[in-house]
Amino acid sequence: MLNIGIVGNPNIGKTTLFNNITGSTAHVGNWPGVTVDKKEGIYKRGKEKILVTDLPGNYSLSPYTDEEVITRNFILHSKPDCIINIVDVTNLERNLYLTTQIMELGVPMVLAVNMMDLAERENIKISVPNLEKALGIRAVEICALKGSGTKELMEVAIEEAGKQRKPRSLLKLTKLKVLIDLVESKLEEIGISSPLFHAIKLIEGDEIEVNDHPKLYEEIQEKSKEYQSVAFKDDNEGMIADARYQAIEKISKDIFIQKKEKLDIIKQSSRRDKIFTHPIFGIPIFLIIMFLVFHVTFSENFLFLGGLFGDDFVTLSGTSFEGLFGEGGINSPGAMLLTLIETSGELFTSWLYGVLESAGAASWLIGFLIDGVFAGLFAVLSFLPQILILYFFLSILEDTGYMARIVFLLDRLFKKMGLSGRALIPMVMGFGCSIPAIMNTRTLNSREEKLATIRVIPFFSCGAKLPILTAIAGAIVMHFDIGNADLITFGMYILGIVTAFVAIVIMSKTTLKGMDSPFIMELPPYRSIKFSSLMIHLWDKMKHFIKKAFTVILASTIVIWAISHFSFGWKFLESFELNESILAKVGQLMQPLFTPLGFGSQLGNFGWVFAVAIISGLIAKENVIATLGVLSLIVTNPLSSTINPPVIAIIEATGVTVPALISFIAFNMLTIPCFAAVASAKGELTRKDFNLTILFWFVTSYLVSTIVYSVGTWWWTIFIVLAILAAVIVIIEINYRKYKKNKAVAV
């Protein structure tokens, strides 16, 4: 099967072209070693099938970022039959920079000149024959968004795939030709393959090449003095980059038939920017947009219409769709879909229960299928619509170019913490679900920035943690008759955000010292988006999520069910003897660990339910409240006549205090996230960084919850906490200054 790779700058329609060529046949795969998504799809040409690979976008083949290394390795080691290099015709100069680098590799390639529709609007005309002549490769004009020209492009790519292409360097148009020819011939003499590519790398001073040919490099350095301009004294890397652009400028004269000064278009873009990146209103506008996104996705009182209709009207009480559109308020589309899946799940399980019982199935089998397999599956699947809707909106914000502007606006704030504005996007996504948020950190620049961001993502409390907040806050208000549920919920969100930023500041001065992320980002023009592309993107996400739900998550819910329903002697337990289960025993063992947090040994007999709830939350955070619900049946006195909500039943049975309950919420919010999020983090981090991250999550949640409990119980301990905090800050600051001083001396 032919293998064709798509390479190009970020944000110029690479993925649109890919979707166009492959339809929805794409599947997501991982690269060995570094995990950055590469997408593979199939292009069908009659009966023939062609493998198409979409690579991460990059500006250059320099060895500094993951994406660049991946593209380089793909071209050098995966030996594609042909490369489609997609370029943006409205920004040709900078796009051709990457082209000049790929040309030096000698792999068959075709140039896809994209954005022909915009070129027309901007009065840009190019001569394709002149472009082909200047570069020595075939070029096809396309418009990926409309799908025009892509068929022709594939025909040319397939044609080229069989041919040999001689490596070529545009640098030979500049005065560097003499030097390059010299080094190339010397490398050829000693039998190096692709001597042109290696010659240029060696002149640039690429570490690997210099180690291979130290003598030759010395010679080059002596010779290159003649070529260096005043601007790039003693610097061959700069000299080469400069020469590349010089060569591009030279050939541009023949390529463009008509070229318009682009400042006019920029000014048009800036009219919208006058509103969206306004120095005062820009950030409030962003906050309002984010509020709307979350409102549409998660709210259970959509547009605050709840007061408008009668309760019974909205609730549909008495029908089998009770609560579908919400209770007390109208659900947002996201919450509505969630309820729909939950309701159909309940209908399905009750149907299954009836079938199994009339067939005379054993009670353990019924329990296994209903509580073990389907309950967990539906609990997880019910979050799918909200995750997809959140993705949908965030994709729109990102694809139109709006997010890039917010990153620009807020970079200053993030710089203070050693991050770049880019880190904002995964953090915001974290409020929806940590998994896509963690995957999004791939686009961050440095290892330190990525690591710090992944660590704090779970602190931006995700959708699955919301039930923990609302259920316990509600119980506190009902049982102890203090506070206000909304206020407690909101306060916990703030606690998470504050913890995140404090943690980043501490990390940037201790373990991730010297964390400094450069911020050099292209600001793309505002662009319209294609709906079908967006849908393909969502379809991809959905497949990925469903696959996970039916494999990893299903397996773990079965395990949890088993150890909560069997004793150590593998005896199946009835619901009234569940405190003999393996899970309960483990919970009792772990109970003392949570004493400083207020829900450990001081709670006596039934205190272990909290430990068990926390363990089950490691599988999926939805489990925390579900587990408390199941366990409340065990702890409730069977003689009691009143039926209480589960959390209240547990409060009565254990005598847990309000500060301990708040500390319990805080712990669940800040601790090691769910199984699936941990797995995503593992995919993004090195083994060592990953292990330390798990430790970081546990220690942070433990410390913060202990503080919450102790200050809540004995208010004066706040002075001790503040004193310790002050001491820690002073020590960190002194150490950091010492470090900075040493670094300044070293430089």
Place this chain on the structure above:
Amino acid sequence: MKKHNKKLSDFKINETGIVTAVLGKGQIRRRLLDMGITNDVKISLIKKAPFGDPLEVFLRGYVLTLRKSEASLVEMKMLDEEGRDA
């Protein structure tokens, strides 16, 4: 003569100049070069974010954002409004 040379980070909005040198080293420098900030390139400052950082500049037909600290690595010669040496 000397006063017409300044760093990109010291530009005011709508000022234009051409690059005379790119300082710095390693990844940051390479990035600046890769993005097209090379000798003699014309750059205009379009906008500043709140509190004056980062900057939005126009070069080679596209818009680039970068921090003041990175822009201070780019030495420029000022041009007047007609694009002549100031």
